[in-house]
Amino acid sequence: MPPIEADLVKRLAAQVGFHACGIAEARSLPDYLDDLNYWLSHNYHGDMSYMQRNADKRSNPLQLLPQARSVISVLLAYKTPPLHSGVPKIARFACLPDYHDEVKQRLFRLADLLKEHYPEIKGRPFCDTAPHSDKLWAQQAGLGWIGRNSLLVNPTYGTFHNIGSLVIDHPTDHYDTPISNHCDDCHRCQEACPNKALATSPNGHPCLIATRCNAYHTIESHAKALPDDIHLRGYVYGCDICQDACPYNATAPLSAKLSEDIAEKIKLLVDADEETFIHLTRNTPLQRISYSQWRRNLAHLNRQPYKPSTPPLPSSSE
Ligand code: SF4
Numbered sequence: 377m378p379p380i381e382a383d384l385v386k387r388l389a390a391q392v393g394f395h396a397c398g399i400a401e402a403r404s405l406p407d408y409l410d411d412l413n414y415w416l417s418h419n420y421h422g423d424m425s426y427m428q429r430n431a432d433k434r435s436n437p438l439q440l441l442p443q444a445r446s447v448i449s450v451l452l453a454y455k456t457p458p459l460h461s462g463v464p465k466i467a468r469f470a471c472l473p474d475y476h477d478e479v480k481q482r483l484f485r486l487a488d489l490l491k492e493h494y495p496e497i498k499g500r501p502f503c504d505t506a507p508h509s510d511k512l513w514a515q516q517a518g519l520g521w522i523g524r525n526s527l528l529v530n531p532t533y534g535t536f537h538n539i540g541s542l543v544i545d546h547p548t549d550h551y552d553t554p555i556s557n558h559c560d561d562c563h564r565c566q567e568a569c570p571n572k573a574l575a576t577s578p579n580g581h582p583c584l585i586a587t588r589c590n591a592y593h594t595i596e597s598h599a600k601a602l603p604d605d606i607h608l609r610g611y612v613y614g615c616d617i618c619q620d621a622c623p624y625n626a627t628a629p630l631s632a633k634l635s636e637d638i639a640e641k642i643k644l645l646v647d648a649d650e651e652t653f654i655h656l657t658r659n660t661p662l663q664r665i666s667y668s669q670w671r672r673n674l675a676h677l678n679r680q681p682y683k684p685s686t687p688p689l690p691s692s693s694e
Pocket residue numbers: 568569570571572573574588589590591614615616617618619
């Protein structure tokens with residue numbers, strides 16, 4: 377089986393619009409399994425029971441795809457201008473079209489282009505799907521380090537990016553290696569988190585206590601009400617507080633545009649009935665939650681008076 381030219385893969389990844397690409401050899405990563413087991417044993421995953429299934433496959437693509445030889449990891453950056461000064465807020469990613477489709481479509485295009493050079497190649501794309509950790513493989517492929525915010529920090533694009541993987545059945549002629557962690561003595565994300573959700577595991581690795589995180593409570597949780605000690609700070613879907621605090625995001629270039637009417641749309645969602653909510657959130661990340669979860673989040677926010685201090689919504693130009 378001939379090795380694939382790594383430089384060609386990266387050129388093609390750029391051609392289909394990815395902002396960064398790295399390649400790791402497909403192999404087992406026992407360190408990650410230790411972190412995952414620690415996280416699960418403390419029930420930091422809350423209701424996300426799917427994280428308990430196939431834990432070994434998450435750390436080893438060979439268990440998922442025995443013929444896997446290489447993991448091509450890609451980033452699609454999405455830093456937008458600040459969203460709005462008002463409340464409620466929704467996380468940046470949710471103000472854009474659903475990234476799963478966009479990343480996957482680009483990965484399919486990348487696979488097609490690779491086939492033009494290597495017709496026998498077989499690959500499977502991932503983006504937040506199946507028991508496969510895109511973040512872990514991006515770190516292995518040298519695209520960044522896992523910061524204290526528990527996200528992949530890319531030196532250029534910070535943390536506002538979506539990650540995808542194309543697992544292929546061919547080796548490549550070069551593999552990237554992980555880069556050093558450059559959080560250094562910064563703790564801004566941990567200090568900014570209103571719920572103290574960013575912890576450290578016994579082996580010194582970043583550890584997100586999902587059950588303390590606004591993103592978990594506003595998106596993943598199906599509880600009828602949110603815990604009183606969860607401080608949304610104006611967010612009703614996701615949360616960007618720790619990412620906004622990160623110096624690497626301050627210097628990252630803008631890479632996505634907001635639609636002109638996003639602030640108006642959020643206002644409409646506040647008073648929307650169920651039918652309108654379904655209509656307005658179709659094909660957006662918000663369709664992941666039900667109307668009752670949306671109303672629950674708004675009700676929790678209303679119990680926590682919050683005065684925003686973010687700048688007013690700028691124009692959506694890049
Ligand atoms: S997303 Fe919000 S709640 Fe979650 S860790 Fe970051 S700052 Fe804390």
